[in-house]
Amino acid sequence: MxxxxxxxxxxxxxxxxxPIAYIVIAGFLLIMGWMFFxxxxxxxxxxxxYQQMGMGKQxxxxxxxxxxxxxxxNVILLFMTPFITMRLLAEERKNQTLALLMTSPLTLTExxxxxxxxxxxxxxxxxxxxxxxPVILFWAGNPEAGPIFTSYLGTLLLSGCYLAIGLxxxxxxxxxxxxxxxxxxxxxxxxxxxxxxxxxGPVASDVLNYLSLISHYQNFGQGVLAxxxxxxxxxxxxxxxxxxxxxxxxYRWR
Amino acid sequence: xxxVSHLTKMYGLRTAVNDLSFEVKKGEVVGFLGPxxxxxxxxMKILTGFMPATLGKVTVAGxxxxxxxxxxxxxxxxxxxxxxxxxxxTVLDYLDHAxxxxxxxxxKRRASVGLAIDKTSLGHVAGRLIGNLSKGYKQRVxxxxxxxxxxxxxxxxxxxxxxxxxxxxxIRELIKGLAGEHTVILSTHILPEVAATCQRVIVINxxxxxxxDTFEQLSNRLKRGQVFTLQVRQTEPSAIAALKSLPGVTSxxxxxxxxxxxxxxxxxxxxxxxxxxxxxxxxxxxEFAAEKLSLEDVFVQLTTEEAK
Numbered sequence: 387m388x389x390x391x392x393x394x395x396x397x398x399x400x401x402x403x404x405p406i407a408y409i410v411i412a413g414f415l416l417i418m419g420w421m422f423f424x425x426x427x428x429x430x431x432x433x434x435x436y437q438q439m440g441m442g443k444q445x446x447x448x449x450x451x452x453x454x455x456x457x458x459x460n461v462i463l464l465f466m467t468p469f470i471t472m473r474l475l476a477e478e479r480k481n482q483t484l485a486l487l488m489t490s491p492l493t494l495t496e497x498x499x500x501x502x503x504x505x506x507x508x509x510x511x512x513x514x515x516x517x518x519x520p521v522i523l524f525w526a527g528n529p530e531a532g533p534i535f536t537s538y539l540g541t542l543l544l545s546g547c548y549l550a551i552g553l554x555x556x557x558x559x560x561x562x563x564x565x566x567x568x569x570x571x572x573x574x575x576x577x578x579x580x581x582x583x584x585x586x587g588p589v590a591s592d593v594l595n596y597l598s599l600i601s602h603y604q605n606f607g608q609g610v611l612a613x614x615x616x617x618x619x620x621x622x623x624x625x626x627x628x629x630x631x632x633x634x635x636x637y638r639w640r
Numbered sequence: 641x642x643x644v645s646h647l648t649k650m651y652g653l654r655t656a657v658n659d660l661s662f663e664v665k666k667g668e669v670v671g672f673l674g675p676x677x678x679x680x681x682x683x684m685k686i687l688t689g690f691m692p693a694t695l696g697k698v699t700v701a702g703x704x705x706x707x708x709x710x711x712x713x714x715x716x717x718x719x720x721x722x723x724x725x726x727x728x729x730t731v732l733d734y735l736d737h738a739x740x741x742x743x744x745x746x747x748k749r750r751a752s753v754g755l756a757i758d759k760t761s762l763g764h765v766a767g768r769l770i771g772n773l774s775k776g777y778k779q780r781v782x783x784x785x786x787x788x789x790x791x792x793x794x795x796x797x798x799x800x801x802x803x804x805x806x807x808x809x810x811i812r813e814l815i816k817g818l819a820g821e822h823t824v825i826l827s828t829h830i831l832p833e834v835a836a837t838c839q840r841v842i843v844i845n846x847x848x849x850x851x852x853d854t855f856e857q858l859s860n861r862l863k864r865g866q867v868f869t870l871q872v873r874q875t876e877p878s879a880i881a882a883l884k885s886l887p888g889v890t891s892x893x894x895x896x897x898x899x900x901x902x903x904x905x906x907x908x909x910x911x912x913x914x915x916x917x918x919x920x921x922x923x924x925x926x927e928f929a930a931e932k933l934s935l936e937d938v939f940v941q942l943t944t945e946e947a948k
Binding site: 388389392393395396400403404481482483484485486487488489490491492493638639 | 688689690691692710711713714716718720721722724725726727728729737738740741742743785
């Protein structure tokens with residue numbers, strides 16, 4: 387565990403020693419702030435229309451603001467993840483610093499989990515910055531705490547899946563751009579994989595639906611703490627890390 | 641400290657290291673000598689546990705490299721060809737990280753890092769970013785990294801490559817200073833390096849050991865085709881011809897007033913005959929000496945011999 391932390395600690399600090407962390411955080415917060423502002427505006431408009439004219443139905447903060455906001459956040463994270471993960475192993479291979487890790491008395495698993503943890507911590511930092519939105523909502527209104535909590539949990543798990551994809555692709559190449567592009571494509575693919583479900587057979591469509599990352603987020607977005615969805619995310623991450631282990635191990639044998 | 645027996649490494653169908661066997665005793669500094677692509681780096685990577693061997697058994701500090709990789713890694717400091725340094729870290733941070741990676745207990749970490757910095761004389765750049773340091777300093781940081789956990793064995797892959805002459809001398813002095821305390825294996829394709837730093841040489845070519853011995857022994861062994869130099873006042877063509885006609889002398893060449901004589905190994909003792917001839921021809925002998933082969937010659941001879 388201590389070894390995992392040693393690896394994670396260095397990589398987490400490396401994000402802040404380069405412009406990566408600042409640019410990703412700033413970009414992410416800019417877009418999120420923009421979305422929050424206009425979502426809130428739109429929500430206010432709807433509420434006003436309902437109160438003045440009795441049009442439509444009474445919007446709730448959960449349905450009208452929180453759900454779309456965190457749903458969008460997941461998309462933005464999909465865009466941001468490649469920039470977080472692409473350097474993790476590709477840069478070490480390119481600069482030949484991987485040798486230091488590989489000849490240290492650490493297991494491959496410790497190295498990989500440490501790498502994953504560093505990216506996960508950066509994601510946690512990103513999400514911590516967005517806590518200002520619930521703070522504003524609690525200050526000005528009366529939102530439900532449950533859906534906010536499950537949205538964060540779901541987002542963390544879902545973004546963990548992106549990170550696992552990113553780490554895997556970062557292990558496959560020394561070129562960071564290649565790793566980043568593959569990560570983006572891979573993440574998006576697992577979002578859209580259930581599009582094929584409509585035209586697939588009954589069993590195949592179940593499988594495709596099951597594999598879709600976004601379908602497992604729905605429950606979390608609605609305030610439901612679904613353990614089977616959490617389990618899916620965790621096993622997705624586990625598979626990603628396992629494959630990374632295999633890829634990294636294969637270098638030793640070449 | 642290190643035993644390698646029948647080590648073979650194949651990359652696909654290409655054999656990089658072929659049935660290598662050698663031993664290194666505690667405190668020795670051993671040079672791995674060979675041209676590029678001889679299998680030096682591969683052997684070293686196997687010794688560090690970085691890469692598994694295809695066949696053979698390797699033990700380092702009493703641990704089997706294949707079965708007890710973690711223990712081996714704990715006892716080895718490895719400097720690859722490119723120093724594995726992170727440009728965005730300061731020297732101090734980097735060495736602290738290396739110490740953590742090698743599980744130096746936190747109470748001792750500061751002292752170990754300090755010691756490594758002292759040994760490599762990095763004190764005045766300890767707070768600087770590695771990315772801003774020169775190649776020589778990066779190499780030293782890489783070397784400091786191998787020392788930080790005070791390993792029994794140091795494996796240094798071409799530690800002086802790409803450095804300027806002054807830096808090369810500094811690094812060599814540094815390595816010499818580490819002998820005794822650590823067992824050192826270093827690889828190089830630059831010959832003076834081995835003469836300058838190593839007690840023993842293992843010459844390897846095309847994945848096989850061509851020779852292993854001390855530097856002096858190696859050059860002695862190669863002196864079967866002996867070369868003598870004769871310094872004279874005047875080099876008459878007739879006198880040269882007389883030298884040439886001596887039994888056993890295979891070739892005679894002149895460089896100004898210096899005459900180089902090559903003598904066949906089976907000729908036996910011919911020195912007195914050479915001098916006699918020179919004196920009779922009134923060449924005015926100033927000096928007569930047996931030429932020691934430079935390590936360069938040893939190397940070229942060893943490796944080209946193998947190719948034949």
